[in-house]
Every structure is written in structure tokens, then in C-alpha cells.
Amino acid sequence: MPNQDFEYFVGTQYAAVMRCVVLAAGSDAAEDAVQEAFARLFTRWRRVSGYDRPDLWVRTVALRLARRSRARRSRERPLTDLDGTARADSMPDGALRAAVAALPRAQRVAIVLHYFEDRSVDEIASVMGCAPSTARVHLHRGRRRLAELLNLEVDHVG
Amino acid sequence: MSVDEQLRSRVRAWGDAIPVDDHEIVPVIRRRGRRRHMLTMATSAMTAVVVIAGSVWAVRAIQDTGPVPPAATTARPPVARLEPADREFQRSYHVRYRWLVASGKTSGAQWNAWAFEQTPDQPCMAVDLGHGSCFAGFSTDNGVDFASGGQEPPAGGVFDVSGYTTQDVYQVRIDIVGRESVFVQTVGVGEWEVRAFAIVLPGRLSDVTVRGVVGLGSDGQEVRRPITVANDSAAVRGVVVTDDGTPIADAVVSYDSSKDTATTDGEGRFVIWRIPLRYECTLVTFRVQARGYASWSVIDSPLYRGQVHDLDVTLSKTTPTRNVVGAPLAGGESCRRADGSR
Numbered sequence: 345m346p347n348q349d350f351e352y353f354v355g356t357q358y359a360a361v362m363r364c365v366v367l368a369a370g371s372d373a374a375e376d377a378v379q380e381a382f383a384r385l386f387t388r389w390r391r392v393s394g395y396d397r398p399d400l401w402v403r404t405v406a407l408r409l410a411r412r413s414r415a416r417r418s419r420e421r422p423l424t425d426l427d428g429t430a431r432a433d434s435m436p437d438g439a440l441r442a443a444v445a446a447l448p449r450a451q452r453v454a455i456v457l458h459y460f461e462d463r464s465v466d467e468i469a470s471v472m473g474c475a476p477s478t479a480r481v482h483l484h485r486g487r488r489r490l491a492e493l494l495n496l497e498v499d500h501v502g
Numbered sequence: 503m504s505v506d507e508q509l510r511s512r513v514r515a516w517g518d519a520i521p522v523d524d525h526e527i528v529p530v531i532r533r534r535g536r537r538r539h540m541l542t543m544a545t546s547a548m549t550a551v552v553v554i555a556g557s558v559w560a561v562r563a564i565q566d567t568g569p570v571p572p573a574a575t576t577a578r579p580p581v582a583r584l585e586p587a588d589r590e591f592q593r594s595y596h597v598r599y600r601w602l603v604a605s606g607k608t609s610g611a612q613w614n615a616w617a618f619e620q621t622p623d624q625p626c627m628a629v630d631l632g633h634g635s636c637f638a639g640f641s642t643d644n645g646v647d648f649a650s651g652g653q654e655p656p657a658g659g660v661f662d663v664s665g666y667t668t669q670d671v672y673q674v675r676i677d678i679v680g681r682e683s684v685f686v687q688t689v690g691v692g693e694w695e696v697r698a699f700a701i702v703l704p705g706r707l708s709d710v711t712v713r714g715v716v717g718l719g720s721d722g723q724e725v726r727r728p729i730t731v732a733n734d735s736a737a738v739r740g741v742v743v744t745d746d747g748t749p750i751a752d753a754v755v756s757y758d759s760s761k762d763t764a765t766t767d768g769e770g771r772f773v774i775w776r777i778p779l780r781y782e783c784t785l786v787t788f789r790v791q792a793r794g795y796a797s798w799s800v801i802d803s804p805l806y807r808g809q810v811h812d813l814d815v816t817l818s819k820t821t822p823t824r825n826v827v828g829a830p831l832a833g834g835e836s837c838r839r840a841d842g843s844r
Contacts, residue, residue, distance in 0.1 A: 497505060
């Protein structure tokens, strides 16, 4: 059996990673990507579990796999519906979903990590594989763009 | 509501509404002699299969559980992650061969003591004292003393005791010997008192006493810190202020040639938790420095083992370096310096 640490990790992280990737990359790519990310994690568990933040590692891999999966599709659907067509009717806040889908990928990932997972800029940078200053720019531009698209009061945008 | 708050609320509501299939980790097949890495997706069962080092495991999502009802946004649990505090705690495992015997008393509520330890043969996390496999300790009801009672110190380490009342949370932490520190972390309002601690090392007993009472005002703020003092050392606490009584922050208090220094907080307070004393009464010279102020020294202050000494300092911007002999600590006639001289 995989060791108990791995099982515990999967049990506590799976749903959160899945939701994060669905929000950032769309449901069509998310399920495969998250499954494969955890499978890869299993093969590397001894090493990755020694990292400071294995939770960030699995998100990085899942988001990268989701991005590659979408890129491989010859006729990529525009990200008009991040939660999947079949489930879209039951999803709340269509305006927000459309606005997030309209963001560039990096800004979308930064927005999801920050607002959905409460990640700090350093953590976002770690997941995205960029400098904290770059992540901060993505986050800033993303929420400014979202505020415009959603007609929110822009005075408070940091 | 700010843009940040609106976005956070809406993104969370959206994310929480996304159904996630239940999942489990299952062994699929076990083979020997094959070492390859393969990933297949069975679309019906959503099963990711990994073959590695002759073993096959799967992370399988079960799709027949139906949609997961969205969680209430107000009660959304935090995202599970490895908290820095946990890691910090794990790092403290490096402190071994320590043992803690504590006694204390609470007033106002029931509380329990917890301890943490790791021994070379018994790695364990938190132990509910008295119930865990890794020893042991004490639990008490309201107002009842608790103590482990002179047990043989094992080759293990307990260095954290926390008290939890039913409503408020207090925490007392004792770090490694040589750098003892006790702090009380409070949430809410109440009173709490630690009466005595003793840290016992294998083959050596060193009594430690907490001096002072932690009184919590009506706003829950701590009004006085407890200080532990080992029998082979003394502690010094005090306040550094200006001529007009204004507290000086970031003033550095040092003694003799030791590298152990204390820095004043925003209210000018400082504590040097442990000053090892060679003699029952040892003469120690303190030096206080702050940027923009003349330095101040008190020469040959007598410190007594097991005592907490008060050392209040007034710094001036105009007066040159001030050296004071003995004062303000009284006594010292039979004391010697650390080098043996009188």
C-alpha cells in the first residue's frame, strides 16, 4: 500500500487541487490532469514529501498538465465555460465565470490561487514558476481586468 | 465591500459549487521485474494507473456519488495544507534529551495539558498527556494542581506544554534549556497562573521556577510575563526609558562579554531569560545601548541564582556614557565576578 502519509495527503488535497485546476484551466482538462498529477506524485512521494510545500508541487504539476492537455487539442475550445458545459447550468455567477475565462492563463491562475485558495504571492509564484514580482503583476492585472469586466468599484483595486 | 472581498466571495462560491467526485487510492495489480512508468485512463472508472518498480497503484475517482452540495461560504473550511507552524514544530524535534516536569494551576476554567516529544525510538507528534504511547503527563480540572511527580527522566524530550480552557486558549511553551523562554498566548479573557516548572535532564536536576503571575485584563491583554529561572542562573528584566520617561524601543541590553543580548520592545521592556551564574552570587556588568542615546553601564551588579532581577534604565541623549557601580541592584558584598575575583 502507499504509505499513510500519501493517503492522507491525497485525502486532504485532492478536492482542493481539483477545484483549483477546474477554475484555472477548465473541467475538460482538469480531471485528467489532476489524476495524472497525483499519480506522478505517488511515484515521487519519497522525494516530494520532503519538500517544504508538496501541496504547491502537486498544483504546479496539475496546472502544467492541464495547460499541455489543452494545447494538444487541435481545435481548442475557447474558455467560455470553465466548469464544463454539462455542469454549467448548475454553476453560480455566470458573469464571473465568463470574466475569469476571458483572462490570460497566467492571470487566471494567479486569481484562482489568490482568491480561491488564499495563497500568498510567494506561493503563487512558486506554483507558476516565476518570480514573486511577476506573480504580483499577474495578480494585479487580473483583478484590475476582472473589476472592469464585472463593473466593480475600481478604487479599491490594489 | 472592496473589490478584493467581492472577488474572494464570488470565486469561492463558484469554486465550492464545483462538484468533485469522491476518490480513493486502490492497488490494481502487483508485478515483479517490471520497471516502467505507464499512465492509462480508463474513461468509465476514471482510473489513473501507475506502474513503478513492479507495483501498480491507482488513484481512482468514483463518479457515482452524485454532485457534492456546495458548502456554505461562511463555513468554508480552510484549504488543507501543511502549515508552517507544523513544520516549525517538526524542526523543534531536533531538541532531544529534554524532559519537562511541570505543575501549575488555573483559575476560572477546566483545562488540559498537552506535551510534545520525540525520542530516538518513539517519533511521535502531539501526545495527549496520559494517553499517548509517547508518555505522559498531567491533566487537571479547574483549580487543581497538576504535576508529573518526580518521574525518572527518560531519554526523550518534552518541551511544550499548552493549556486549553473550555473557552479561552492559553499556551505555555518552554524551549530548550539554556534558552528557556516562557510565553503565554491568550485568546479571550481570564486569569492564569503558572506556579512552578522544573526541567530535568538525564542525570541532572535543575529546578526552575516561574516567577510572576499572568494576569489578563478585561481586554485579554497580558499584563505581566512569567519568567523561568534555573537554579544555576538568574534572569533580568526591566524597562529602558528616556529622561522624560518615554520608552525606548530596540535598545540592546548585554552583559559581561556574553553574546546573549536582549532587545527592548515597543514599550521599552526587555528580558534576559537566562544568565548563567558561576557562583551563588555573581557580579555581572550590564551595558545598554540605543541608537541616538549615550550608552549606559552598570558595573558589578550582584545577581543571585534562581532570582529574577529588575533593571530599569534611563538613557539620555546628552549625558556621556554613564557607568554605575552596583546600583540599582542591591547587595553583593560576598559576591565574586565570573573570573573568581572580588
